[in-house]
Amino acid sequence: MPAQGLELEMEELLLRSVPGLAEQWKGSTPDEIAQIERLAGRPLPPFYNWFLTRMGQSMGPLAYPSLDFSAQRVLACYAEKLVVPHPRFLLIAHESDEMMPLHVFYDLDAPARSDARVTKRHARGGELHDQFETLREMLAWGAFLSFRLGKMPQQCEGIFASDEPDVLSRLDPLMSSFGFTKPIPTGPFCGLYERSDAAMICNSTLREKPAGIQTFTLGGENAGTLRKLLGEIATTSSLKVEVDEWTPALE
Incomplete structure (x- = not known):
């Protein structure tokens, strides 16, 4: 699927900034994306759709040390009842660090620029730790800092x-x-x-x-x-x- 609009700008930024990304990133299947959308209970933010089609299986060099953004891990967390579907919050990354197990969620009630707010919290709820206005900004900020x-x-x-x-x-x-x-x-x-x-x-x-x-x-x-x-x-x-x-x- 060709990138469009804001996603085209993001794709160009990442591909020229991150060596080897084009050869290593790998997207989710349409079925996996559809399953995540059903868990969200509403259309996914357009940027998240782009992210899953490009990096929903592997983020390549952009991968975080302890955060797993893969569609397979997200679906497994719901299947294993680590998290339960919520009309506002959608899990988008699992944190494997047991010392600070704050997982990454979308706050779907806070949309911005064809995307949504990124926050962290425990699997079952609790205090929110807002991170970025959008996943696009979180990924671009991290790529800029590292690469x-x-x-x-x-x-x-x-x-x-x-x-x-x-x-x-x-x-x-x-x-x-x-x-x-x-x-x-x-x-x-x-x-x-x-x-x-x-x-x-x-x-x-x-x-x-x-x-x-x-x-x-x-x-x-x-x-x-x-x-x-x-x-x-x-x-x-x-x-x-x-x-x-x-x-x-x-x-």
Whole structure:
């Protein structure tokens, strides 16, 4: 099935960022997808449909160490009564770490951009730990961190702060003016930016309204490039910039 719209942008991002992905990812069968949709009790988010057709059997290099997103594992969890069908929450990944067994669920009552909110909780319920507004953002953020920023010679981490909420609405035009593009559309809680010599990811805790703080990880060829960019953000906007850590550490 050819990718369309937002899924085409996501597919292009992943295929150029993750070496070997095209040869290693493997999709679910139509029957498995239909079974999951019956468990959800409603149409699946369009992005999840795309995800299952591309990676529902194997995520290849994108696989998480202890999270199993495969359709087979999801269906097995329901068949074994580890989780029971719920009109709001749909299990999408099983956590194998017994020390912190928080599984990944869709909150289907919180749709966003042809997708839905990703949250974690225990199999039988309990406190919600919201992660990302969409599965698309969760996967793209992780791929960027591992396969773009993680491969760059110099990185730094810190926060952007503002007296006004929605930091990304102020950051987006700045990054565009500095030559960065956004490979996929994101909401106010997650941002991805890239240009030939640098890349950056931002995120903040999900809440009712965007907060005035975004954590960031920035990577590039050298510390000078990163310092120049952060200096330009600080001097050409009202955003406050705080760097907490350099990797590798600066002398």
